[in-house]
Amino acid sequence: MTAVSRPGSRTGRRRVAAAAGLLCAGWTLLLGVVAGFHDFPRGLLVLVCAVLVAAGVWQGVLRRGSARVAALAGAAVALAGTVWLLVDEGFLRVLLLLGLGALGWYVAARIAFRPVVELPAAEPPRHPVLVVNPRSGDGRAARVGLVAAARERGIETVELGPGQDLAALVRERIAAGADAVAMAGGDGSQAVAAGLAAEAGLPFACIPSGTRNHFALDLGVDRDDVVGALDALVEGGERRVDLGEVNGRVFVNNVSLGVYAEAVQQAAYRASKVRTLLGTVPLSLGADGASRDLRWVTPGGRQLHGAAVILVGNNQYRLSGAAGAGTRPAIDQGLLGITVVDPPDGRTRPRRRPVRQWSAPEFTVGGCGPVAAGIDGEAAVLDPPVLFRSRPAVLRVRIAARHPGASPSAVEPVGAVRALRALARIAAGHDPTPAPPVSPRRAAPAPASSPAGRAGRGPRC
Numbered sequence: 001m002t003a004v005s006r007p008g009s010r011t012g013r014r015r016v017a018a019a020a021g022l023l024c025a026g027w028t029l030l031l032g033v034v035a036g037f038h039d040f041p042r043g044l045l046v047l048v049c050a051v052l053v054a055a056g057v058w059q060g061v062l063r064r065g066s067a068r069v070a071a072l073a074g075a076a077v078a079l080a081g082t083v084w085l086l087v088d089e090g091f092l093r094v095l096l097l098l099g100l101g102a103l104g105w106y107v108a109a110r111i112a113f114r115p116v117v118e119l120p121a122a123e124p125p126r127h128p129v130l131v132v133n134p135r136s137g138d139g140r141a142a143r144v145g146l147v148a149a150a151r152e153r154g155i156e157t158v159e160l161g162p163g164q165d166l167a168a169l170v171r172e173r174i175a176a177g178a179d180a181v182a183m184a185g186g187d188g189s190q191a192v193a194a195g196l197a198a199e200a201g202l203p204f205a206c207i208p209s210g211t212r213n214h215f216a217l218d219l220g221v222d223r224d225d226v227v228g229a230l231d232a233l234v235e236g237g238e239r240r241v242d243l244g245e246v247n248g249r250v251f252v253n254n255v256s257l258g259v260y261a262e263a264v265q266q267a268a269y270r271a272s273k274v275r276t277l278l279g280t281v282p283l284s285l286g287a288d289g290a291s292r293d294l295r296w297v298t299p300g301g302r303q304l305h306g307a308a309v310i311l312v313g314n315n316q317y318r319l320s321g322a323a324g325a326g327t328r329p330a331i332d333q334g335l336l337g338i339t340v341v342d343p344p345d346g347r348t349r350p351r352r353r354p355v356r357q358w359s360a361p362e363f364t365v366g367g368c369g370p371v372a373a374g375i376d377g378e379a380a381v382l383d384p385p386v387l388f389r390s391r392p393a394v395l396r397v398r399i400a401a402r403h404p405g406a407s408p409s410a411v412e413p414v415g416a417v418r419a420l421r422a423l424a425r426i427a428a429g430h431d432p433t434p435a436p437p438v439s440p441r442r443a444a445p446a447p448a449s450s451p452a453g454r455a456g457r458g459p460r461c
Helices: 009-038 043-062 065-089 092-112 146-152 166-175 187-200 214-219 228-235 259-264 273-285 416-427 451-455
Strands: 128-132 156-159 180-184 203-207 237-246 249-251 254-258 295-297 303-305 309-314 336-341 355-360 362-365 371-375 378-382 386-399
Touching: 009 043, 009 092, 009 416, 043 065, 043 092, 065 092, 092 416, 128 146, 128 166, 146 156, 146 228, 156 166, 166 180, 166 187, 180 187, 180 228, 187 203, 187 214, 187 237, 187 249, 187 386, 203 214, 203 228, 228 386, 237 254, 237 309, 254 259, 259 371, 259 378, 295 362, 336 362, 336 386
Parallel strands: 128 156, 128 180, 180 203, 203 386
Antiparallel strands: 237 249, 237 386, 254 309, 254 371, 295 303, 309 336, 336 355, 362 386, 371 378
């Protein structure tokens, strides 16, 4: 059985939005060109305005967070400035139409690029259990009435008490007959519960009641609909996703080594993150710093030591500046996403690249002593060699039918040209949202002669 695009009104709405986005984009630019030549040379200001507005709107479509806000603010400033300059020159109507075209372009493109995946219907479990960490997200589960909502749906609910072992609690409920596990908590809690559900071969539901809920975001769970996420165990679809593993410990998002990992070990980090991180940088990167002791192998087989940050993800993250930056377009590729940040050092010959990013089924980092790590944001210390590996398609994830079912970056292409092509394909009826696999598959092990295979033996001190 394969996953298919969600049919009906939602797919039709995306096609209409994509077509409208293309029309509005063309209208915005054409209006600027016509106005520019109609009343030369003053009309050139309108043309410049149209270009700036179009660029700002398009960057607002492709980027996220503060970059999106800055791009849209720039477009608004360009439009407002031109209105102020040309309002007495008879251009007010043209500028109004230009603003409406830009607004329609942005709204339509955002609708068209919203991921929508139809997952195969799954048989509802008979004895699902929801484990709630009431302290996650500053008590978010209690604020939304999650426990009561779960009981209304016939889901057994267990709260994690202070000092109680989460793994032991989940194992206890599975041994008592639970046939599905849901976890309401942060990403660290999600990793524990997901690993045990995968071990038992049970369906798992991610309930986003933590602070950031990165795993939920990349799964396609609506982070603003905490209660609605429970419907994954009532009328949800199922997909299979990967888990990551580091020295036998499961992670759902990523593991960080280097400066950040050293910072999260400190007691002051929670109260003053930025100050602690800045204070850690010179210590970690100094001649005797722990980051200098990290040893790893490049994709080409070159053995290196030292790095500011080594980030190993459960599948690859998009870097800053790309559409959907900070998210993973897919978490079902059976590969680790490896990113090494290594600021240029004039003393090193030959000079090393400041950022490397590649994918591999396994990766090893060596060291001459215990290695500080941040595992899904939680502090840990690992014994070298630190062995990372992907566990492909081991987790059966249930997702509510009305939730997206895919990462926000699953559709958004990188770059303006690709984005325009994607809009045209959506308008023509081709859905770019990848259909997630629903059957298990295994990643081929790295040959002993490959760089990953050599790294598996661990670099020497």
